[in-house]
Amino acid sequence: MDFNLSREHEMLRDMVKEFANNELAPRALELDNKGEFFWEQVKRSGQLGLIGVINSKEYGGTAMGHLARMILIEEISRVYPPMGFFHQTGNLLMYAIETFGNDQQKKKYLPALCKGDKVSAFALTEASGGSDPANMQTEATLKGNDYVINGRKCWITAVDPADVVGFVAKTGDKFSAFIVEKGTPGFEVTRREETIGLRSLPVNEFALTNCRLPKGNLIGEEGRGLVCALTTIATIGRTGAAGVALGIARGCYEIALKFAKERVLYGKPIAALQAIQFMLADMNVEIEAAKWLCYSTAWQLDQGKTSRDLAVDIARCKLYAVDVANRCAYKAVDIMGAYGLSPEYRVIGLLRDALELGVAAGSQEVMKITIGATITR
Numbered sequence: 001m002d003f004n005l006s007r008e009h010e011m012l013r014d015m016v017k018e019f020a021n022n023e024l025a026p027r028a029l030e031l032d033n034k035g036e037f038f039w040e041q042v043k044r045s046g047q048l049g050l051i052g053v054i055n056s057k058e059y060g061g062t063a064m065g066h067l068a069r070m071i072l073i074e075e076i077s078r079v080y081p082p083m084g085f086f087h088q089t090g091n092l093l094m095y096a097i098e099t100f101g102n103d104q105q106k107k108k109y110l111p112a113l114c115k116g117d118k119v120s121a122f123a124l125t126e127a128s129g130g131s132d133p134a135n136m137q138t139e140a141t142l143k144g145n146d147y148v149i150n151g152r153k154c155w156i157t158a159v160d161p162a163d164v165v166g167f168v169a170k171t172g173d174k175f176s177a178f179i180v181e182k183g184t185p186g187f188e189v190t191r192r193e194e195t196i197g198l199r200s201l202p203v204n205e206f207a208l209t210n211c212r213l214p215k216g217n218l219i220g221e222e223g224r225g226l227v228c229a230l231t232t233i234a235t236i237g238r239t240g241a242a243g244v245a246l247g248i249a250r251g252c253y254e255i256a257l258k259f260a261k262e263r264v265l266y267g268k269p270i271a272a273l274q275a276i277q278f279m280l281a282d283m284n285v286e287i288e289a290a291k292w293l294c295y296s297t298a299w300q301l302d303q304g305k306t307s308r309d310l311a312v313d314i315a316r317c318k319l320y321a322v323d324v325a326n327r328c329a330y331k332a333v334d335i336m337g338a339y340g341l342s343p344e345y346r347v348i349g350l351l352r353d354a355l356e357l358g359v360a361a362g363s364q365e366v367m368k369i370t371i372g373a374t375i376t377r
């Protein structure tokens with residue numbers, strides 16, 4: 001296997017780096033402290049064409065693909081992971097509609113979502129266990145031309161700001177995926193979860209109480225909802241989480257390296273101490289390894305491989321990149337002494353963000369189950 005970053009990919013990276021350094025980095029701490037959703041930055045990201053990279057041009061996307069998405073999520077997350085994570089979860093419903101939805105749904109929802117004029121969320125998880133989605137309790141019953149839906153979803157990113165939410169419910173002994181719009185009677189955001197990281201991106205619980213949705217709100221065929229959700233979460237959620245992790249790891253490394261060169265102890269920068277060099281060397285090697293896993297997986301998706309073909313590759317890149325992000329964040333905090341614990345120096349915030357990624361889009365154990373089950377087959 002061989003891949004190169006194209007000139008378009010390099011240009012995209014330069015453009016996103018400029019956006020991240022000039023427009024996100026100076027506000028990252030303030031936005032994190034406020035814990036409010038970053039509407040202005042989403043709008044800007046839409047103007048730059050960054051939200052619709054996996055969507056076709058016909059529906060307002062840029063069709064740049066999965067490697068482009070990986071690069072932009074990485075560059076944004078280097079300085080501001082909540083925004084990178086928005087590009088993870090915000091793309092879930094956009095992918096589900098583009099891949100499984102009908103033409104009417106694509107025309108109705110995708111252009112505004114690509115532009116950042118509207119925001120979406122995608123919900124599978126329930127209190128009955130995110131790793132065991134087949135045990136969900138939310139039910140949709142067909143009555144006349146409408147589905148009547150009752151249930152509750154939890155730990156769902158950005159439902160509060162979302163104009164449109166995709167979700168999966170039981171339809172008989174199978175599962176189906178639906179679209180619900182903000183303001184639909186019976187749909188209510190009931191809670192914001194307390195989170196330690198990614199704080200400006202709300203994670204919500206919502207309830208559906210006798211919520212009536214027309215058949216036209218079904219994404220794809222009835223009974224295919226779990227296929228839609230699991231394909232979407234693997235292709236977009238896991239790769240996106242890996243991209244955020246890669247960005248966090250790089251951010252931590254860059255901050256810690258700069259600090260180590262500037263911090264003088266015993267008359268010399270601490271970068272001259274071998275114990276510090278060993279930590280930086282570990283970070284450097286692991287980031288390069290994670291980058292290879294992430295880029296090659298995204299590139300293979302661009303070559304037409306599916307999330308089923310790449311189940312192990314996708315699980316590997318999410319598992320490894322998230323572990324690397326956590327290890328790099330922890331080492332950066334360590335290298336920087338007391339400064340590492342000061343929010344102003346950013347690495348403690350990046351560690352909190354990295355911790356959230358262990359569970360999001362499937363836990364690290366679930367990634368190992370996917371890999372383990374395949375390699376022992």
Ligand SMILES: Cc1cc2nc3c(=O)[nH]c(=O)nc-3n(C[C@H](O)[C@H](O)[C@H](O)COP(=O)(O)OP(=O)(O)OC[C@H]3O[C@@H](n4cnc5c(N)ncnc54)[C@H](O)[C@@H]3O)c2cc1C
Pocket residue numbers: 089121122123124125126127128129130131132154155156157158198203356357359360361362363364365366369
């Ligand atoms: C920041 C954040 C954002 C999120 N955003 C979304 C979203 O937008 N949409 C959405 O649908 N969900 C979202 N989630 C939920 C996430 O997908 C779930 O938290 C995740 O799937 C795990 O489910 P759970 O928390 O119920 O843990 P559980 O499934 O209860 O797992 C508990 C523990 O058991 C382990 N475990 C489970 N099964 C096995 C097994 N077979 N063998 C060994 N160990 C096992 C798990 O690894 C974990 O350690 C988000 C979560 C977070 C933290």
